[in-house]
Amino acid sequence: MQKLFVGLLAMILAGAIWAEDPYAGIDVGERNVAVIDIHLHTGEWDKMPPGFHERLAENVPTGFKWTMGPISDWMLGTDIMLGQLEDAGIYGGGLFALYSPHTTGLAPNEFVAERVAESGGRLWGFASIRWDDLNNSDEELAAFEQVFADYPQMAGIKLAHAHQQVRLDDERAYPVYEISQRLGKPMYLHTGSSPNPGTRFEPPYSDPAYLEDAIRKYPGAIFILGHTGYDSKGIALTYTDSAIRLAQQYDNVYMEPGALGATRAENLIDDFVVRLKEGNVLHKVIYGSDGPQFPGYVQSHLENYVAAMQRNGYTADEMEMVLSGNFARVFGIELPPLAGAAKGDE
Amino acid sequence: MMTFRLGSLLVTLSAAALLVACSDAPQEKYQTVTLNGKVRMIAGPMPSGKLHFRLYNLWYLEGELRHPLEEIEDFESDTAEFTHTFEYPLHKGTGLAVHAWLDTDGDGIFCTPDARIDPAGLTTMDETPSGEIDITITLSDNCRAAGFFYPPKRQ
Numbered sequence: 001m002q003k004l005f006v007g008l009l010a011m012i013l014a015g016a017i018w019a020e021d022p023y024a025g026i027d028v029g030e031r032n033v034a035v036i037d038i039h040l041h042t043g044e045w046d047k048m049p050p051g052f053h054e055r056l057a058e059n060v061p062t063g064f065k066w067t068m069g070p071i072s073d074w075m076l077g078t079d080i081m082l083g084q085l086e087d088a089g090i091y092g093g094g095l096f097a098l099y100s101p102h103t104t105g106l107a108p109n110e111f112v113a114e115r116v117a118e119s120g121g122r123l124w125g126f127a128s129i130r131w132d133d134l135n136n137s138d139e140e141l142a143a144f145e146q147v148f149a150d151y152p153q154m155a156g157i158k159l160a161h162a163h164q165q166v167r168l169d170d171e172r173a174y175p176v177y178e179i180s181q182r183l184g185k186p187m188y189l190h191t192g193s194s195p196n197p198g199t200r201f202e203p204p205y206s207d208p209a210y211l212e213d214a215i216r217k218y219p220g221a222i223f224i225l226g227h228t229g230y231d232s233k234g235i236a237l238t239y240t241d242s243a244i245r246l247a248q249q250y251d252n253v254y255m256e257p258g259a260l261g262a263t264r265a266e267n268l269i270d271d272f273v274v275r276l277k278e279g280n281v282l283h284k285v286i287y288g289s290d291g292p293q294f295p296g297y298v299q300s301h302l303e304n305y306v307a308a309m310q311r312n313g314y315t316a317d318e319m320e321m322v323l324s325g326n327f328a329r330v331f332g333i334e335l336p337p338l339a340g341a342a343k344g345d346e
Numbered sequence: 347m348m349t350f351r352l353g354s355l356l357v358t359l360s361a362a363a364l365l366v367a368c369s370d371a372p373q374e375k376y377q378t379v380t381l382n383g384k385v386r387m388i389a390g391p392m393p394s395g396k397l398h399f400r401l402y403n404l405w406y407l408e409g410e411l412r413h414p415l416e417e418i419e420d421f422e423s424d425t426a427e428f429t430h431t432f433e434y435p436l437h438k439g440t441g442l443a444v445h446a447w448l449d450t451d452g453d454g455i456f457c458t459p460d461a462r463i464d465p466a467g468l469t470t471m472d473e474t475p476s477g478e479i480d481i482t483i484t485l486s487d488n489c490r491a492a493g494f495f496y497p498p499k500r501q
Contacts, residue, residue, distance in 0.1 A: 047413055068368050100415040134411045135499040165415065169459065198417065202456065204491075209459050 022339035026089035037287025043290035048105035088299035092122035100163035124155035160190035168210035186222035193233035259291035404441025457489035468495035
């Protein structure tokens, strides 16, 4: 009851703020463009395994590590997330469900659907499926498909083979791709590595080339290659060219640059945006950050990414495609006109 | 007066925090285990190549987070018969699984999208291992990770 009251109050407040201050986008030089961040996480401290707790608390002084639970839950709440987006000039984002008990824990579909419902249309849900008993997955698959009937606001599917300990070439995952194709729900698939403990980082879990057979078999399913093969454990663009090749070769392959705008990747970001531009695949790039992580992260990630695009000769049209246009096209979402845009621009 | 109260409050809170932190600290507990193992092919002679092994707790955690196959460590062997000693993490779960794959083509990668000739297998035990144990791993399927074999399909 209390949660409902707080949620309603937050929605009313958020609605009031947005009603008074319509979305204006961000300035990319020549003009303002809208931004969508496809890659946001939610969750609860109690649904994270001990190894992930340790990682989140590794820089917290002994004696105060207990504060990480409340802080984490607060950070991952809908109001705070929307505030982070608003501060960054981001219209909305994709919110991922998660079933990764080996690594980062659980953010169940129903939990994500609730968060999406209280976001006032600013968050789009991505449903996921538990994969740690893949030989007996009939019930999981049926429940997974039912999620889209129960929660029409679920816009896509989130899979993380490396977190879920499933090889990218494992055909036992194909029924999920078939559902994606049949229901018209694009899939976001984690590629590359991750610094989170327990994440598999060998090529069969990281290199998107291992998905090629599935990409061919399900041409009606959209495969968005998360992190574009970025090896964030080794801090290298190890599988980026592999992702770009697939995006060049297959109509149903897209890419997302999550975590490439982080400070950790500051020496890679220029090389990364240049590879995408020179590969003529900017119409296949959907912006995401992998936030919220910590206060200010989604904003700094966006600023770093836009600055890199500007340094490397992206036009305003190209930046708009990457930052929101491709997302809107792939997900069939119409974004509102930007506040202050000249009539001729609308 | 106010400063004193605030100071006392901070000290009390810090002491409480320390107590909570100490009592919450996970207790790590290990047990030395020696594996005396043998690897064989499901059919035919064993091809040459390096054998790669990964050890797991068969099950880890409780409740919603309970899951199979929590990694312990990796090791390698140049021969089909091997001995390996390791510290089994008692605090991390129960049972033992040992996965093996044979690098038949010598590329160091457990199958690529085009080269798919590295056979693999898994052996498991439900009970928590201790002391010396004998195991046999049968390589039966190419390019298959541990999760392909366990948990097995229910009848």
